[in-house]
Amino acid sequence: MPGSGRLVDVVDTTTRDGNQSLWGxxxxxxxEILAIAPTMEQVGFHALDFTSSTHMSVSVRFHREDPWELIRLMRAAMPRTLLNFITTGMRFIAWQPCDEEVMRLxxxxxxxxxxxxxxxxxxxxDPSALRRVARMAREEGVEEIVVGLTYSISPVHTHAYYAERVAALADCPDIDRFYLKDPGGLLTTDAVRELGPHFAATGRTVELHSHCTIGLAPLAYMEGLKVGFDVLHTAVGPAGNGTSQPTAESTLRNLAAEGYEHDLDPEALGRVSTYFRELVREKRLPPGEPREYDAAYYHHQLPGGMVTTTQRMLEEIRRPELFDAVLAEVVRVRAEMGYPILVTPVSQLVAYQATRNVIDSxxxxxxxxxxxxxxxxxxxxFAAPPDPDVADRVLSLPKVGKLREAEPIGLEGVRARFGRRISxxxxxxxxxxxxxxxxxxxxEPAIAERSVPVDAGDRAPLVRLLREIERRRQISYLRVQKGDDLVVWRRAS
Structure with a gap:
């Protein structure tokens, strides 16, 4: 058997990348996350791809939740599982880069x-930039540091390009693990077969992260294990497939079929999957579904999260029919910008510019x-020189002078501006x-003071009934009695 009983670790992406890829x-x-956290702890994931500065801003903007409190509560609920923060390194929430003092804080x-x-x-x-942020993270107390190289395809981004960069990082003492990050789901089995040995040659544990956008990720995962990858990134149930990662359930079946071992608890995983399936159904969120191969993705290469974000942006301006035109424009814009890798925040810049180019005259x-x-x-x-005509046009805009002199976000004067008593x-x-x-x-009330989370095992018909009644504003009172058991529900005034 190909696996020969080798143990494979799994990182769960449900709450961060699955949520981002499928539900913006x-x-x-x-x-909703905290309700299932104790059960997720029982599954035995190596780590939970939990948050990013982008997700922290979403907590504030859309849910009015304190993202710092959420991290603390999640850590308390999952003390054994490593909670993961993904970052570009020198950016926190705002798109504008931050200086080192801000990032260290x-x-x-x-x-x-x-x-x-x-x-x-x-x-x-950039190897030098990655070395710098890995050193900063180590000095600020990060326990496990994983450095990724983001996969892309262009005249610049060849397999030799990736081999050179992982080799340039191999001797960095602050890097515990490497991972190959494929946000567009572009990795083929041939590409993984060629790139895997270069990552394995570092002597570190190496992880593989891909998306099911064009259906290739499950195949890439199995091939990756053969050539030296040790850890796979998956999502649970309805948070997998589509533009997200392969599902944990299907991945475990594939591991068993290929002779690999894992330490996950299938029963606990089943409870987590059931919880999210019922939650997604109640909230009418679109579950991830297997996707057909689509060669067009090799042209625009938008990450899964940006695909859904771009669709939502077009729907908000009531122009959803422009989606295909925007994807075609992404290809042109990316070439004109010098083939940047489409990863946060650059993927947002390219997608936004493509949308403006299609909408504007x-x-x-x-x-x-x-x-x-x-x-x-x-x-x-730049990965490659930008188109000179486009660069000249952009850099001749009136606002360029002010932006040219803009400094990274810093801490100078912020205590006087915001007060010395805030945390x-x-x-x-x-x-x-x-x-x-x-x-x-x-x-708003603190997260811990809001509605009591419902554990996965308690998502009974009565709970679903109460949630449905809560949504129906015309109902203000409900009384349910069976024998000596009595449930009374009143809508808060």
């Missing part, structure tokens, strides 16, 4: 609130400040988010 990062609330706060593992995915795959008529910063080099070295955690939110959004979050 807004699908799951804090209490952010890393320190993330760690002291309960995160023990960091995944780094630097937009340019003229291409490159409206350009975001962050795209100007990209052309000014604020996001690192470092609140300071970071106020430094990087609109004031009204943070104020609205602060005005």
């Amino acid at each position: 990062a807004t699908g799951l609330t804090a209490n 952010a890393f320190r706060c993330v760690v002291r609130n309960g995160i023990r593992r960091f995944q780094f995915a630097e937009p340019a795959n 003229e291409r490159w008529l409206n350009v975001s400040d962050e795209t100007v910063r990209y052309f000014l080099g604020h996001y690192g070295d 470092d955690e609140e300071l970071l939110l106020r430094l990087t988010m609109p004031e009204e959004q943070v104020d609205a979050m602060r005005a």
Whole structure:
């Protein structure tokens, strides 16, 4: 058998990447995640791909939840499982880069609130930048540091390119693990077969992360195990497939078929899967479904989360019929920008510019400040030189002068601006988010004081009934009695 009994670890992506890829990062609330956390702890995942600065901002903006409190509560609910924070390295919530002092404070706060593992995915795959942030993370107390190289295909991004970069990082003492990150789901079995030995040659544990966007990820995972990958990233039940990762359930079946072992508890995994299936059905969220092969993805290469985000953006402006045109424009914009890798935050810049180019009367008529910063080099070295005509047009815009001199977000003067009594955690939110959004979050009850989470084992018909009644605003009172058991429900006035 190919596996020969070899043990494979699993990282769960349900609450972060699954939520982002399928539901625009807004699908799951804090209490919905906390309700199932003790059962997820029983499954035995090596780590939980739990949050990012983007998800922290979503907690504040959409759910009015304190993301720092959520981390603390999750750590208490899952003390054995490593909670993971994914970051580009020098950006926290805001798209504008931060200076080292801000990032060290952010890393320190993330760690002291309960995160023990960091995944780094630097937009340019720059070895020097990745060494720098890995060292910072180690010095700020991160327990497990995982550095990723983000997979892409272009005239610049060849397999030799990835072999050179992983070799350039192999001697870094601050990196515990490496991972190959494939946000577009583009990895073929041939590509994994060629790249895997270069990652395995580092002598570290190596992880594989891909998306099912065009149906290739499960095949890439099984091939990856043959050539040296040790850990697979999966999502549970309805949070997998589609533009998300392979499901944990199907991955375990494939491991067994190929002779590999794992330490996950299938019974606990089944309870987690049932919980999310019922939750997704109640909330009318679209579950991930297997996707057919689509060669067009090799042209636009948008990550799974950006596909759903772009669709939502077009729906918000009532132009959903433009989606295919925007994807075609992404291909053109990416080439004109010098073939950047489509990973946060650059994927957002490219998708937004493509959308503007399709909607506006003229291409490159409206350009975001962050795209100007990209052309000014604020996001690192270009993979290839940008189109000179486009670069000239962007850099001739009136706002370029001001943006050219813009400094990274720093801490100078922030205590005088926001007050000396607020915590470092609140300071970071106020430094990087609109004031009204943070104020609205602060005005709400703490997460722990909100509605009591329902454990997976208690998602009974009565619970579903109460949730449905809660949604029907015309019902204000319910009384259910069976024998001596009595349930009375009243709508808060």
